[in-house]
Amino acid sequence: MHPKKYPPSGDSLNTRERILNSAEVLFAEHGFERASLRALTAAAQVNLAAVHYHFGSKVALIRAIFERRLAPLNAERLGELDALEDAARGRPLTPAGIIEAFFGPVLRMSMNLESGGHRFIRLLGRAHAESRPVIRELLESAYVEVVERFRAALYRALPQMPEKELAWRMHFMLGAMSYVIAGTDAVQLIASYEVRKSEHPESVMKRIVPFLVAGLTAPLPDAGTAKTRRIEPQIRTRGEPRSARGAERRIERKAA
Amino acid sequence: MHPKKYPPSGDSLNTRERILNSAEVLFAEHGFERASLRALTAAAQVNLAAVHYHFGSKVALIRAIFERRLAPLNAERLGELDALEDAARGRPLTPAGIIEAFFGPVLRMSMNLESGGHRFIRLLGRAHAESRPVIRELLESAYVEVVERFRAALYRALPQMPEKELAWRMHFMLGAMSYVIAGTDAVQLIASYEVRKSEHPESVMKRIVPFLVAGLTAPLPDAGTAKTRRIEPQIRTRGEPRSARGAERRIERKAA
DNA sequence: GTCTATAATTGGATAGAC
DNA sequence: GTCTATCCAATTATAGAC
Missing domain, CATH: 1.10.10.60 (Homeodomain-like)
Incomplete structure (x- = not known):
């Protein structure tokens, strides 16, 4: 309690x-x-x-740090996604909602100075740039469930988008976020002076969500140069074409 | 020769x-x-x-590596921007053009296996995640000129965008790109299986440019929730309101 | 469970012969 | 300019007393 x-x-x-x-x-x-x-x-x-x-050992300590924080973080993410899907009653969610469910908990954690969450969030950003197999396996096993759930949700929300393209866009989104999150004051490079201090994490989120939503829903690259969106062949190309649209979303998430 | x-x-x-x-x-x-x-x-x-x-020393070696590669890379970026501005004859550039001028050279370098550029690009991605002051100063001094030039170009191309918002969006873009570039096979997390091998850097660029352009030109966060774009007060709020629109762009870039 | 002491290894840097 | 040999600092990890 x-x-x-x-x-x-x-x-x-x-x-x-x-x-x-x-x-x-x-x-x-x-x-x-x-x-x-x-x-x-x-x-x-x-x-x-x-x-x-x-x-x-030292790596075991690192593992323990991530286990302590990542479990509740991901639980919150899945909880928000569950809530959205309950409210949608079978219909696809909005990209903005999904993005907020994924990045919102991270943001809130990064704002929470009192529980030290902001420190962990920086640590998480750092781990994203790590190449040691130990760390990568750590992240991968921690992420596999959430990523799969959110990928599926986005997949339904964006029916005209090929699976591969969606994967890359999720990758881009994660990149933008992890860069911000890492907070290696890289903003110094760009927002030279006043900006970097005066900004609350909350308002950063208000800025990044529209950015990500727009990127995620951008016109597909193959479809010419203009603003037209192709709704052509991809619809039939992807997997699980006849899968559930109902409410049994919480079952069978292990298959990756 | x-x-x-x-x-x-x-x-x-x-x-x-x-x-x-x-x-x-x-x-x-x-x-x-x-x-x-x-x-x-x-x-x-x-x-x-x-x-x-x-x-x-070891850090001096690191410095030498960056100097060898970053100078030509940034020169190419500025060259492409120059070419665009010459062709535009005083009018603002398109966001897509500017983005391509900035990230195109990185991409081409990362494709160039023969000169080892792809290795350096990975190294660059790694440096972006580094927090040691030595490395950060290194990057900062290498970037200050290009960032300022491109910031100015984007600033003209997006007159309705507040300076601060633009800085953050550039930050997000840099994040998405540096994540991709670092190539810490983080795609494994998302694009689980076949994707990560079959993708040429060239086609990655074809994917990321529309993503970034859409994000960069997304509706401003403050302006309500819908797709409407506010062109309200920001226009008068920013700096250098009466600066040159002509062709003297190559002068006075030192001031940061 | 906590401490001291120390092992075992590895790292960057240097001196000085050639 | 290149090499051998070595110094010295710092690290993770462990053994064993309390």
Whole structure:
């Protein structure tokens, strides 16, 4: 019943959680490589050996961080999608709704300074740019369910879009978002001065959603140059052509 | 006159270039931290000490890599923008044209397997996710001129868009592109199976340009929910309201 | 569960012969 | 310019006392 918040609330948490919190901070700020266990345990005011006692290794610690945060985040995403689909009663959803269901929880988490979610979100952005197989497998296994659910929803919402094109556009969207999320103050490059400080994450979301919706629903690339939208052959080309339009959406999500 | 290509063409290049080439490969693949000078010199078949003789330090080597590649890349970008502006004879450019001028050279470089450009492009994507001040300053100083030129061009092309909004949309675009470019096979997450192998960089560009153009020209977020575009107060709010519309675009780009 | 002490390895950098 | 040999700092991980 009690909410059990993560933040460095006060000072006296059990060692395990203090390690997790400090690790989140330092990994987000300096990356997995450059943040050492020494720096991390010093910040958490715990002993170096405690990391290995509680987690076993550095990568196991990284895994634990992601498990702690990603599970509720993805649950929230799926919950919002469920709500939308319940309300739609079988009809396809709007792209904007789907996008908000996917990125909204991330945003809210990144706004939540008190539970330290914003730190994890930065960490997540960093993980997206990581190439070590350990990290990539971590992300992949955490994402496979949500991605499949959202892909299916978008697929229904955009019937004229080929499967492949949709996959790429989801990729572009994830890229735009993960870049913003990583918050490597890359905005400095573009929005030189006042902008980067004055912006609340909330208003960033107000900006990025229309951007993504427009990109997602843009005219298909093959169909000439102009604004016309081709509704030609793709409709029959894709998979699961006669699948359910009903309400049994929560069944069988494992197949990827 | 002779083209002077970068690739590990054959085997006998001077030590300096062999180091640069191998460093590019390993940095792109494993990141700046995880790729050691030892691994790098072994791959280049040069002595470990040669790195310090020729470059001085590891970060100096990183700097050299970027200088070698970024200068021609940005020159090409500016050249294409110049060509567009010459052809437009004072009128604003199209967003699509500007986007292609900015991302086209990156794409072409990422397709150019023979000169090793594709490796550098991956490295560039990695650098975008880096947080070390050294790397960020490196990117910033390399980008400041092009970003300013392209920002100005987009600013003219989209007169109804507030400066701040434009900055963010450029940020989103850069994010989508850098994610694709980094090529951390993150597509695996979404385009699960066949897609990721069969796709040429060229066709990726055909896909991403319409996406970005649509996002860039999307309805402004503040203006209600529908598809209407507000052309209201922003027009007078922005800077340099009475600047040149003529052909003197190449002057005075230093001011950031 | 927590601590000290230390192992075992790896990293970037340098000195100095050739 | 290139090489060998080495230094020195920093890392993850572990053993074993408490």
